Amino acid sequence: xxxxxxxxxxxxxxxxxxxxxxxxxxxxxxxxxxxxxxxxxxxxxxxxxxxxxxxxxxxxxxxxxxxxxxxxxxxxxxxxxxxxxxxxxxxxxxxxxxxxxxxxxxxxxxxxxxxxxxxxxxxxxxxxxxxxxxxxxxxxxxxxxxxxxxxxxxxxxxxxxxxxxxxxxxxxxxxxxxxxxxxxxxxxxxxxxxxxxxxxxxxxxxxxxxxxxxxxxxxxxxxxxxxxxxxxxxxxxxxxxxxxxxxxxxxxxxxxxxxxxxxxxxxxxxxxxxxxxxxxxxxxxxxxxxxxxxxxxxxxxxxxxxxxxxxxxxxxxxxxxxxxxxxxxxxxxxxxxxxxxxxxxxxxxxxxxxxxxxxxxxxxxxxxxxxxxxxxxxxxxxxxxxxxxxxxxxxxxxxxxxxxxxxxxxxxxxxxxxxxxxxxxxxxxxxxxxxxxxxxxxxxxxxxxxxxxxxxxxxxxxxxxxxxxxxxxxxxxxxxxxxxxxxxxxxxxxxxxxxxxxxxxxxxxxxxxxxxxxxxxxxxxxxxxxxxxxxxxxxxxxxxxxxxxxxxxxxxxxxxxxxxxxxxxxxxxxxxxxxxxxxxxxxxxxxxxxxxxxxxxxxxxxxxxxxxxxxxxxxxxxxxxxxxxxxxxxxxxxxxxxxxxxxxxxxxxxxxxxxxxxxxxxxxxxxxxxxxxxxxxxxxxxxxxxxxxxxxxxxxxxxxxxxxxxxxxx
Amino acid sequence: xxxxxxxxxxxxxxxxxxxxxxxxxxxxxxxxxxxxxxxxxxxxxxxxxxxxxxxxxxxxxxxxxxxxxxxxxxxxxxxxxxxxxxxxxxxxxxxxxxxxxxxxxxxxxxxxxxxxxxxxxxxxxxxxxxxxxxxxxxxxxxxxxxxxxxxxxxxxxxxxxxxxxxxxxxxxxxxxxxxxxxxxxxxxxxxxxxxxxxxxxxxxxxxxxxxxxxxxxxxxxxxxxxxxxxxxxxxxxxxxxxxxxxxxxxxxxxxxxxxxxxxxxxxxxxxxxxxxx
Numbered sequence: 001x002x003x004x005x006x007x008x009x010x011x012x013x014x015x016x017x018x019x020x021x022x023x024x025x026x027x028x029x030x031x032x033x034x035x036x037x038x039x040x041x042x043x044x045x046x047x048x049x050x051x052x053x054x055x056x057x058x059x060x061x062x063x064x065x066x067x068x069x070x071x072x073x074x075x076x077x078x079x080x081x082x083x084x085x086x087x088x089x090x091x092x093x094x095x096x097x098x099x100x101x102x103x104x105x106x107x108x109x110x111x112x113x114x115x116x117x118x119x120x121x122x123x124x125x126x127x128x129x130x131x132x133x134x135x136x137x138x139x140x141x142x143x144x145x146x147x148x149x150x151x152x153x154x155x156x157x158x159x160x161x162x163x164x165x166x167x168x169x170x171x172x173x174x175x176x177x178x179x180x181x182x183x184x185x186x187x188x189x190x191x192x193x194x195x196x197x198x199x200x201x202x203x204x205x206x207x208x209x210x211x212x213x214x215x216x217x218x219x220x221x222x223x224x225x226x227x228x229x230x231x232x233x234x235x236x237x238x239x240x241x242x243x244x245x246x247x248x249x250x251x252x253x254x255x256x257x258x259x260x261x262x263x264x265x266x267x268x269x270x271x272x273x274x275x276x277x278x279x280x281x282x283x284x285x286x287x288x289x290x291x292x293x294x295x296x297x298x299x300x301x302x303x304x305x306x307x308x309x310x311x312x313x314x315x316x317x318x319x320x321x322x323x324x325x326x327x328x329x330x331x332x333x334x335x336x337x338x339x340x341x342x343x344x345x346x347x348x349x350x351x352x353x354x355x356x357x358x359x360x361x362x363x364x365x366x367x368x369x370x371x372x373x374x375x376x377x378x379x380x381x382x383x384x385x386x387x388x389x390x391x392x393x394x395x396x397x398x399x400x401x402x403x404x405x406x407x408x409x410x411x412x413x414x415x416x417x418x419x420x421x422x423x424x425x426x427x428x429x430x431x432x433x434x435x436x437x438x439x440x441x442x443x444x445x446x447x448x449x450x451x452x453x454x455x456x457x458x459x460x461x462x463x464x465x466x467x468x469x470x471x472x473x474x475x476x477x478x479x480x481x482x483x484x485x486x487x488x489x490x491x492x493x494x495x496x497x498x499x500x501x502x503x504x505x506x507x508x509x510x511x512x513x514x515x516x517x518x519x520x521x522x523x524x525x526x527x528x529x530x531x532x533x534x535x536x537x538x539x540x541x542x543x544x545x546x547x548x549x550x551x552x553x554x555x556x557x558x559x560x561x562x563x564x565x566x567x568x569x570x571x572x573x574x575x576x577x578x579x580x581x582x583x584x585x586x587x588x589x590x591x592x593x594x595x596x597x598x599x600x601x602x603x604x605x606x607x608x609x610x611x612x613x614x615x616x617x618x619x620x621x622x623x624x625x626x627x628x629x630x631x632x633x634x635x636x637x638x639x640x641x642x643x644x645x646x647x648x649x650x651x652x653x654x655x656x657x658x659x660x661x662x663x664x665x666x667x668x669x670x671x672x673x674x675x676x677x678x679x680x681x682x683x684x685x686x687x688x689x690x691x692x693x694x695x696x697x698x699x700x701x702x703x704x705x706x707x708x709x710x711x712x713x714x
Numbered sequence: 715x716x717x718x719x720x721x722x723x724x725x726x727x728x729x730x731x732x733x734x735x736x737x738x739x740x741x742x743x744x745x746x747x748x749x750x751x752x753x754x755x756x757x758x759x760x761x762x763x764x765x766x767x768x769x770x771x772x773x774x775x776x777x778x779x780x781x782x783x784x785x786x787x788x789x790x791x792x793x794x795x796x797x798x799x800x801x802x803x804x805x806x807x808x809x810x811x812x813x814x815x816x817x818x819x820x821x822x823x824x825x826x827x828x829x830x831x832x833x834x835x836x837x838x839x840x841x842x843x844x845x846x847x848x849x850x851x852x853x854x855x856x857x858x859x860x861x862x863x864x865x866x867x868x869x870x871x872x873x874x875x876x877x878x879x880x881x882x883x884x885x886x887x888x889x890x891x892x893x894x895x896x897x898x899x900x901x902x903x904x905x906x907x908x909x910x911x912x913x914x915x916x917x918x919x920x921x922x923x924x925x926x927x928x929x930x931x932x933x934x935x936x937x938x939x940x941x942x943x944x945x946x947x948x949x950x951x952x953x954x955x956x957x958x959x960x961x962x963x964x965x966x967x968x969x970x971x972x973x974x975x976x977x978x979x980x981x982x983x984x985x986x987x988x989x990x991x
Binding site for chain 2 (some may be wrong): 019021022023025026027030031034037049050051052053055056057058063082083117119120122134135137138149211212253254255256257448452455459463503520529530641644645649651652653656659663664665666670697
């Protein structure tokens, strides 16, 4: 750490551009000879992580890298990942202003317009001196139980706020990450991206700061020396509270939470804020007062908070002893000196009676001596004596009781016991409440689980309904397509049949035509002479085509040959006997076989085309129908899908709304559970302290008082 | 106001990356030589590196996010290789510490003086390119939904989970729209889970980044993915605009053949979502 910060700037504003990302800078910084080429950082060592890659400390607008040059000087190099308006001009103005201050909270920096070469383009960097320090959160994690150290940091922070105000400077983002605590307890303020100096008057703020430190009303328009007022209240109140009661660190924040004791939600809703209520209801009066003041600011001056009102500065000269607690070392502010370690008090000494009333003492002694005579006196002397005796005793009892009640120790004891009872009741109430909210939270969780199961069921149902509709649709389409396929097959079969029929007709015609060429007259069938030929011609048989067969009928002893003509008629020819008929039929069959061997086996192309054309129209109609069914099916499928999507969207919206409400309820209940647990813890501690305090009054009882009256001893 | 919750260690959020590992991913990306699987694996590794840097603080990487990488192809499951293999949601600090390996990659970069110079960088690898099997996108989205559902029940007050699906678009196990809506029904008090899509395509079409309508998209897959994508929350739109990416009121978390690593730059950690300037 250098002791004389310097602030310089070397370039004008860069034009608007897409900024490299954090990982892009990490990549570039792996070659510092290249990325810092021509600058005095060229070839510098970059601190790396476990993977050997440059190790970043990232913020929302930039990443910071530790770079050590040859002479051992270590710098923090800030590389910007988001646009910041008028960046160079702002840094120049801030640098000029801070250089004139002689303050130890500043860190030197230099704005380099040509800072780092990334993918061939130069980008600006901010080169800062490296500060060996930890941020306020990490520091508190380690030191929160050291109330003296915390209170010193609170004082130093308040000093820092004073000095910023005196210098007319607004930091703009006072928060744990920008408040660094060095080993010797000094407070350093880093990150000057959003700093206001008088030269920047009129500009808007470059950033609006950390959500857990800023007024919800803050806008970029607010940019001036007062810009840190709200955040300084937040930081200071937290530090004072922690110095007073370190247990708040654990009670009011989750481990690793990125805020001190208060956060954005407390600023947004101060009346509903458990954390704020814990501070304003704290047993410690000074803390309570400071917290009430901040609550007042939240309720009435959130947009324009007043300057920080710090508690009395050091006034420890008296060395006052309070409740037997030794004051802390020098340098502690008075508000704390009174209660260093108040949360582990030594048991207070027992309280004793201090003042004995002589008259009552004498009376007591007198009665103690006279009392034994009361009963014998009533028996032996007179009842009146006994009555007097009894009256004296009663009077004495009344007097001592009144005396006891008037004793200041007894008054305090009564108060302490009443307080003990009150605190015990409060603890019981807190325990009951914690149990109740636990139960509520369990019920909410069960209801949520049930609702989730119901949602799953509805989604499944919707999907199933859709699947069913889809399947029904697909079935209907299939039935239709199957029908068309059957029609196509039927059509093809009919066409085939027709072709076959035609072919058969053609073959028959061919057969007849060819057979007609074989005349019986020229056939030379054995035993068939001109007479038989003439007789056969007479019944219409001239050629092999004229008859199709022969049968024989018995007519007495003879068998008569009956010719079957083409038209089915049966005829017989005179003088044509059985033997001749057999030969004639054999001739016909031979000729038929010859002709059939050469018959046409297929239709001619012309015939075929004629048939095909006739069936093509039918086929095309079916094809069209098929196509149409597919198109309609696809359209219907699209409709169903669109319907499903619409129903899904509607259901999703409904579920989203329900789940959002459930999430809010869950959050409220979780918060209530956590708060109830803290309330119970604090109530238990208060009750235990009440018992301890009341226990100090153990000797202060009526009996003890009587003994004291008699003996003067406690 | 939604999408305004603080992202912090006490209030972390989660990222679920879905990586298409189907066999079609072995095709080359539109107009280029690179396989889609390589492009997508590179994008995931860059996103994880970017997220790690974004969440790095003095003491190391903070668990602002828990991260799962689910691959879908011949199976649906963790796509991590190396020490994280088989894990689903992993705290970011462990992701940052445990890549499968750190590759040394050599490339030529401009030297700022008009020339090119060779430089070597260390590139951590968590996910290897895979191209094998079908594209069960519905199952992948259902797996994401299960992680998201469990996450929001444990973090009802946090920034909603972000699911980023990197794919070449064609689901083989049904219409992914329903599963996509399912993811987005899981909400925290800060808003619904966000589903963003990166579509890598073999078609040589003009890259599209955060469109607000699907008219310019080249195919039905791209339009379906667009329809499944959440609207960009306002602060992300603001940062997109700041980076010179036009993003209208209805811009969706969808990019086509374009870089999506910038998404990490749009996240606000700790500070308020700033769209005031």
